[in-house]
Structure formats: structure tokens, C-alpha cells
Amino acid sequence: MKEILVTKGAVKLxxxxxxxxxxxxxxxxxxxxxxxxxxxxAATAYQRGAxxxxxxxxxRGGHGEEPPPTIAxxxxxxxxxxxxxxxxxxxxxxxxxxxxxxxxxxxxxxxxEEMLIHGGIEADFNEQKIVCQKLASAFTHxxxxxxxxxxxxxxxxxxxxxxxxxxxxxxxxxxLSPVPNVEANFSPIEGxxxxxxxxxxxxPYIGIGVLHExxxxxxxxxxxxxxxxxxQARQLAQDLKSRKDPQVYNIAELGVGLNPKSIMxxxxxxxxxxxxxxxxxxxxxxxxxxxxxxxxxxxLIMWQPTIELDGRTVLEKxxxxx
Numbered sequence: 001m002k003e004i005l006v007t008k009g010a011v012k013l014x015x016x017x018x019x020x021x022x023x024x025x026x027x028x029x030x031x032x033x034x035x036x037x038x039x040x041x042a043a044t045a046y047q048r049g050a051x052x053x054x055x056x057x058x059x060r061g062g063h064g065e066e067p068p069p070t071i072a073x074x075x076x077x078x079x080x081x082x083x084x085x086x087x088x089x090x091x092x093x094x095x096x097x098x099x100x101x102x103x104x105x106x107x108x109x110x111x112x113e114e115m116l117i118h119g120g121i122e123a124d125f126n127e128q129k130i131v132c133q134k135l136a137s138a139f140t141h142x143x144x145x146x147x148x149x150x151x152x153x154x155x156x157x158x159x160x161x162x163x164x165x166x167x168x169x170x171x172x173x174x175x176l177s178p179v180p181n182v183e184a185n186f187s188p189i190e191g192x193x194x195x196x197x198x199x200x201x202x203x204p205y206i207g208i209g210v211l212h213e214x215x216x217x218x219x220x221x222x223x224x225x226x227x228x229x230x231x232q233a234r235q236l237a238q239d240l241k242s243r244k245d246p247q248v249y250n251i252a253e254l255g256v257g258l259n260p261k262s263i264m265x266x267x268x269x270x271x272x273x274x275x276x277x278x279x280x281x282x283x284x285x286x287x288x289x290x291x292x293x294x295x296x297x298x299x300l301i302m303w304q305p306t307i308e309l310d311g312r313t314v315l316e317k318x319x320x321x322x
Contacts, residue, residue, distance in 0.1 A: 002113060003040070009116030010044040016125065017104055017169045018080045019177055022049030027078035029071055029083060031059040037084040037111055038208055050080075060087040062243075063109070063205060064284050064297045067094050076101045079208045084108040088268075091284040091297040095176065099287075105176035106169075110268055118178030120262035120273050129168040132258050135314060139164025140311035145188065147195075147254060147278065149305045150317070151214055155195035155280070157188035157222075157251065162289050168258075176287065180262060181273035185255035185281075187290035191222035191253035197280050199300035202264055202271040205305040206239050206298075208232050208239075209266025215300065224249040224282060236298075247294035250278035253281030256305070256315055276318030278305030 010228045014020045014229045026045045030038035035056065066072065067089050075081055075098035088109040099105060115121060138165045139145075147155045164186045167177040197201055197217040202210050215233040220228040223246075227237040240248045259273035272279055280300040283294035307315040316321050 005114050005240055006040050006116040007044070007070050009121045011038045012080070013106060013179060014041065014044045014048060014119060017177070018082070018104055018171060020048045020050050020065060024079040025077060026050040026052045026080045026082070027074055027268035028052065028054045028084070029057070029067065029089065030054060031057050031087045032189070033059060034084040034111065035082055036113060037108070037116070040116070041082050041084065042233050044114040059087070060089065062296055063088040064091045064093050065089070070261060075103065078103050081105045082108060082131065084111045086110060087222045090298065091177065091287050093286065093293060096287050101177055102173045104171040104173060107176060107178040107297060108172060108269070109178070111266065115267070115270065116295045117181065120182070120259045120270055123180060123182065123261040125169040125182070128258055129166070129170060129314050129319045130265045131320050131322065132166045132168040132182055132184050135256060135320055136164035136166035138309055138314045138322050139184060139186040144310055145254065148240055149198060149278070149302045151200040151302055152198040152216070153196060153221060153302055153305065155193060155197060157254070158192035159186055159188045162186050162189065165288060166238055178269050178272070181257070181269045182259035183257055183273055185253050185288060187253055187285040187288040188251060189248065190290060190292060193219050193222045194209065197220055197300055201277055201301040201303050202266060203298065203300055204266050204268040205233065208235055210264060219251060222251050224251070243295040245295040247292050249281045250285065250292045250294060250295050251280060252283055252290060252292060252297060253288050255279045255281060255289050255299070256307070258320070268299070277301050277303055278307070278315070278318070
């Protein structure tokens, strides 16, 4: 009977989030582990009168790996793109090209059928849009950013001429949003971040998930130079080293979770959006306004961040002040 329950979430994604219209070209990119979700999205979009294509690929080897060339070319022709996949293709050049061509994209990495039923999907995205846009606008106009947290994060960075991004699950032409994650973010100037990151909530990648003890990362000249902690920290450090790509250590993003319905559970698109959290993205930043394409894009999530923009507090212990 789960087939009936997931329909409500699929309708919200197709009609409210993507605004699919009759006759539009809808591309659903999936892999062999997520075909059930792809099918319910396809059925819902078909009922809206869309021209629907499901493109199924072998699961990517890691987050940020490009899709096959045939799918990459199809993305350029699509009006709407859904990506229920096990490893993210969000931070790829293929997605960037599709958005530049005018596609509306909804990122659904590691999405589960349960996420179509409850959790972040239950939020009022039009309501959350307001504070998300305000915070993104504040990011846009800032030059110097300071991030702290009760867990011990102390990080400064610059962001001159980098726009803030508002991702609230409602997309227009050329826009991408993860769902059901609601967040405001920006990509700092490469090489500008200095300090310490203490992730004490989640690192929802490579099986790490909800953190049992803090992961501490030292940052110098915009790059992570040391990772300390327990078994989960060692797992992260080993994975990054195995990528054999120095750009995986790049400080790529500062983001703020703004979805009051999301639940911390070790799933990326739920964890990143949990209200009262912030995250530092590492690796690729090309889809966020930066210039780096790395082997991965991971997020290190912390509780109760405080953010100061040019000395003005816009987030205090996870609560927006805009």
C-alpha cells in the first residue's frame, strides 16, 4: 500500500516544486537502486500531460561524478530534471550546462520512498521561501563572513562578488534546488577561508551519517589541512585521500538549514535542511558560483551556527536574524 502513500509527495514535487506543465519535456535521471521513485515521478508527470523520459544509469562511483554522455546531452534538452540517484550528480558540469540552457532541476540524491511520505516534504515551501531569500540576499551583499558554533567552529572567509543562493524546493527556469532540503548558501572566494570547522551533527556521505563524536577540520588558505576525531573522522580523511585530487579539500560552500520539518537521520537531503544547522561544503563549487570542479562535494554539518556578515549577525545559534 506504500504506492498510494508516496503519491502525495510525488504530486507535490511535480506540481508545486517543479511546476510541470502539459507538453514539457521531463527527464528523470535514476540508477538501478532508485527506479521505484523514478516510476512514481514519471506516472505523476505523465498525468500532468508532460513528455516523460526515464534515463537509467549505473550508479556513479562517488558524489559529483559526471553522468554518461548520452544522459548529459539529454539534460540540455529538458525543461525539468529530477535526479533520484544514489550518488549525487548535482555538482557536475553536466548539471551546470543544463541549468544554463534553462532547465528547472530538482536534486534527489539518496532519496527514499519514506521521504515522499513524511519529514521535510511536509514543509510549506512557499512559507520557507521568504526567510530563505532574505538570508541569501544578505549573503550576496556581504564581503567578510565569520562562522562560529558552540561546538567549536571558528571560520572566517571572503565572498566579494559571489551571489547568495536561495534553495527552497520551488524552481524557475535555470534554477536548481535539492528537495526537501531548504537552505541559503554561498561559495566563498577560493583560498580565503581560515580557521577550524567542527562538525557535530552529520556528514551524510560514504556511510558516515549522524556523528557520534565531533569531526574537527583545520582550514588554511581555503583548504582543509588536517582532520581529527574518532573513527568517523578517520573514515572521512581516508576517503578524501583516496580521491587523489587536492581540490577535494577546497572550502566550497557555507549553507544554512531552514526546513522545520526535516529530521537529522543520516540522509543528505534531510540532514542539510534541518532547521538550526549550518554546513560547510567541501570540494566542487561550480554549481554554487565558484570555479572548482573536484572529485566530490561533501557537507560537514554542525548544530547552532552563528554567522556574522561584515560584523552584522544574521544567524544566531541557528536562528535567522533577517
